[in-house]
Amino acid sequence: MNLELFFYLLIFPGFLFTAILGLTVGWVDRKVSARFQYRVGPPFFQNFNDFFKLLGKETIIVKDGVRSMFVVAPFISFAMLVLVSAIVGTSLFFNISFGGDLIVIMYLLMIFSVMVVLGGSASGNVYSSLGAGREIKLLLADELAFILVLLVPIIKSGYQLDLGNILAAQADGMFVSSASGIIAFIIGLLCIQAKMTLPPFHIPEAETELVEGPFMEYSGPPLGFWKLNHFMMYVVFPFLLVLLFWGGFNFNGIEILWSVLKYLLIVVLMIIIKNTNPRIRIDTALNFFWKYATPLTLIAVVLAVFGY
Amino acid sequence: MDKNVIPVGPYHPLLEEAEYFTLQVDGETVVDIDLEIGWMHRGHEFISESKTFTQSLYLVERICGICSTSHPLAAVHAMEDVDNIEIPLRARYIRTLVGELERIHSHLLWLGLAGHFIGYDTLWMWAWKYREPVLQMFEIISGNRNHYGMMRVGGVAKDVDPDKIKSLLDIMDEIEKKIQMIAKAANDDPVLKSRLKGVGVLTKKDAVDFCAVGPTARASGVSVDVRKDEPTDAYDLVDFKIIVTENGDVFDKTVVRLLETFESIKICKQCLEKLKTVNGGIRNNVKEISAGEGIGRYEAPRGEVFHYVRTDGTNRPVRHKVRAPSYVNIPTFKASCKGIPVADALITLAAVDPCYCCTERSIKIRDKNNEPYQLDLMKLSREKTEQIRRQMK
Amino acid sequence: MHNYSEFISLMGNKILSKNEKQKRLYFEVGNENIIEVADYLFTKLGCRLSTATATETYRGIEVLYHFSLDKSGEYYCPRIVMTDKKNPRMNSITPVVRGAEWIEREMSEMLGVTFEGHPRPEPLLTGNHPQNIKVPLRKWRSNG
């Protein structure tokens, strides 16, 4: 049992698989973005090289900063992501799940964002703290919409919090094919964009305003782990969306192709949104999520309650 | 709420050059802005006084790498103004051609960087992709991508090869099509519009008060353009319009620049057509410049470049004063940045197309007693956390 | 075409000497009249202040303002000569022309001219300079 747990956590749906797939998809992202911009883009092993290079660099710990928090934050958030990927992955691939795992996922993702904020403000740099401040505002903006998005599949599966049951409820039809499902899916995609701080929501780490925001003072391995975290999210969030709205993966014969396609489609959608939008202001983001996205999702929830 | 200070720079990715702004903010709103400069100061005016006139052209070309035609052109205008030296017709067309090509490349460069500043890297890459053919044209005409070394007192240094005019015109056509595409894309983008419209307004009165020049002034409704006001070179022989808009916000500055690019393309085409037929020398031999003083100016992409030369009959200037357009445009930040969010302040700062290499300056905040207002960054970050915590309750 | 006579007659004896060139009018005014002349050029004529040049000559420190009349491309250049090289002082025109602030600050640090009535008479380029450069554009001439 314990051995299996380690396998799930560290190798298959957990750390190793997510990291490798994430870095690869990160390459896809960079490559597709480059093609968008008439460029060639980086070679395949680029993200791996970047990561290993950062592992060997000097780690500078800022004198003014809160040392412990500064160092620990990237690793805790990394652990959170590994856990989430293991939970999502096991229910996707092995159909193993437990009672309240959607709530657990929500909490773990929250911890991740909080770690970004703590790490950023622990570095004692004014840009980092501004970035952390914006991260909090962004979290406030998208969190409610995201929770409401998660509510839709819960309601549609007959009030199940169990990922396995949600998956099972989609056996005779994906949620995305219903009215409430499609609304929730689109808003969910935007929430993910915000959670991953991809354009147009890369407000906290706005390169030309706040340098790299919360990650500005990081160097060496901690920075490497922040980058890895970012790429791992390319796996975690699309998987979650596939699970909640698109009926999960199926690995029988030709169905594999369809499963891969599902995942790639979400990633490509994210990349397209990323490359065709300038950064918006934090107040515009708040406005967008509170005035439009959240009410829309509420409608979706109501629709779901009435079974549409 | 306490006033906080955001230092921008001296090294900050928003600015290619080292500059130091301090934004005094109240929450996320900019209350005041100050600027401390001198990080780029190289003492051009001092060096120029120890150089001969021709050497001085090499030097003024290196004031700024983006306006590297405007400064030599203004300098030769000033030197020619001392003695009223005439230049051949063909040289006039070549000067105009190079000057307008520079405007195209500079405006595209700005458009790309503006896209980068608001986090729209795709726009950046596109604008810069279509800037390359312009540099290619420069390479065909002058042999260099930047720092063309074309200007001489009494004419130009190199002739445009008549065999290449056809291919130059072809490149021009291609550029025009591509820029039209970008302009359309930029104009139709709703997010871009909402991000730029009504941001960082510089009123007409402020523009006049601060003596702003170039697209900064023209976007605010002040019709000032050296090319029309005092046509030198071939500007009185070609047909073009001055673009003036009324609102003075960042969006209008973008529009002015984009439309100006088309005007420049028009001028370039006319010049190239004329170069097919106009023959003659490209340079009058100027042996010496007599004692006197001369004012030369040229409409650089960013506005009027002003050179003043005072001579005493030797081959060196007694005084060579340079005034770059950014020098008068940058103080307008004080008017256009007040009362807008921090996120907008940065694009407003960039909208002037500031060239600090030309200007030589950066920002400092002073409190009531005129003491430098300094803030412990750690304290600031803690206050910010505290503030956020209060907001979250 | 370029008729400065109206301006010259209006200013009367305020103009100490003048030098007319095709589109440029260089004229000398006394220190006490510069604000009035600048106000007239900027407010009444609608000129734009291009810049100002300070030069060290044998007569003293000269400050030459360049007012550009954009409608016709003409330049009005009032010149002030300060014979006291040790401590040159003159009136600032910044209260009248706001855009002159930086220009006067720079002249002040480059050639050591004191502008009386300037709202912010501190160095512009060499503020916080580690080497504390003083009047660099005068250094090599003032020895002789």
Next chain:
Amino acid sequence: MSWYNKRLAKSIWVYHMSASPCNNCDIEILDLLTPKYDVERFGIKLVGSVRHADVILLSGVINQKVAPQVKKIYEQAAKPCFVVGVGTCPASGCCFKDSYNTVKKREDVIPIHLYIPGCPPKPEAMIEGVVKLAGVLNA
């Protein structure tokens, strides 16, 4: 360490530091990232914070006011970090060497490991310079 050096050579993150240049080298450096030259092919990426940098591209003759900042920024970089002097200015001072405001001994301010001369160097020359640096790492 050769394995690590190879990774480093394939993933060079550059920080662009302008120390009173004429701006031309700077736009040519940015030009490197754009479609025609696209140095992302070689894993070169422009970063905003010097803490992330492996190579500092220094352009411009260093003036006396900016020199302490340049020094400070170099000290903040996470080592190993190399400095490449782009253009004639860091190499010889170009036409500004006689000025009252330029640093006469640039080596005292920042150690420069590689010079790319030219005013400005063509982007091809810059790529060659950085590739040479990578070649040293690979050896």
